[in-house]
Amino acid sequence: MNRRPICTSRPVPSIRFRVTLPICSAHSPRAFAYRPLHITRRFEAKLRYNAAVRTPQVPRNVRSLYRQGAAMKLWLVSASLFTIVVLAGAQTNSSGAIHVDPEKVAAALAKGGSLVTRPDLLVSGSHREAAGQVEIHDKxxxxxxxxxxxxxxxxxxxxxxxxxxxxxxxxGSDITGGQSRHIAKGDVFVIPAGIPHWFKEVPKSVSYFVVKVLKP
Structure with missing residues (x-):
């Protein structure tokens, strides 16, 4: 009498999954085909270790610390550059300061004259006792x-x-459409390049400082 293989299902223990494989009688000619797959805990631990080594994962707290460190490094570099620029400017200004004696200033305000001449600016004193001409400075x-x-x-x-x-x-000789103002001691005017300006009337006299900021 031919015996048919008696197959059952038996779960194989696993930590993360369960595998159910057919188990046949040892006398069955199909026993080799239905050989049970045994996964031991040691083998599974080895698989997990290999997977972890091949595909390492950076913990979240480490990634967060890395981002914070990069941001801090960028901030420190920016602050250092800003400090260097400020200190360089301060040294240039302190070493290149220009002082004008009060006697020279008084003379320039009384008769007109230059006080400071630099590539980027001019400082002078002016004194008027009569009206002037309309002026425009391109730069x-x-x-x-x-x-x-x-x-x-x-x-x-x-x-x-x-x-x-x-x-x-x-x-020029005149201005059309301009704004007329009465000016006196303490007044300050800023006239951008290209704007007409004119001392139209001077009842007695007027003395003033002029700083010319020069465009390149």
């Missing part, structure tokens, strides 16, 4: 500070009868 921003006297000062609008007297310098 000079004028900063005026009135120290004495009074005048009628016109800015803006359009120059009338303008002529180029020197490269970048215009002189």
């Amino acid at each position: 000079e921003t004028d900063v005026l500070y009135v120290v004495d006297g009074e005048a009628t000062f016109v800015t803006g609008g359009q120059m009338v009868g303008g002529k180029v007297t020197r490269p970048g310098q215009w002189l």
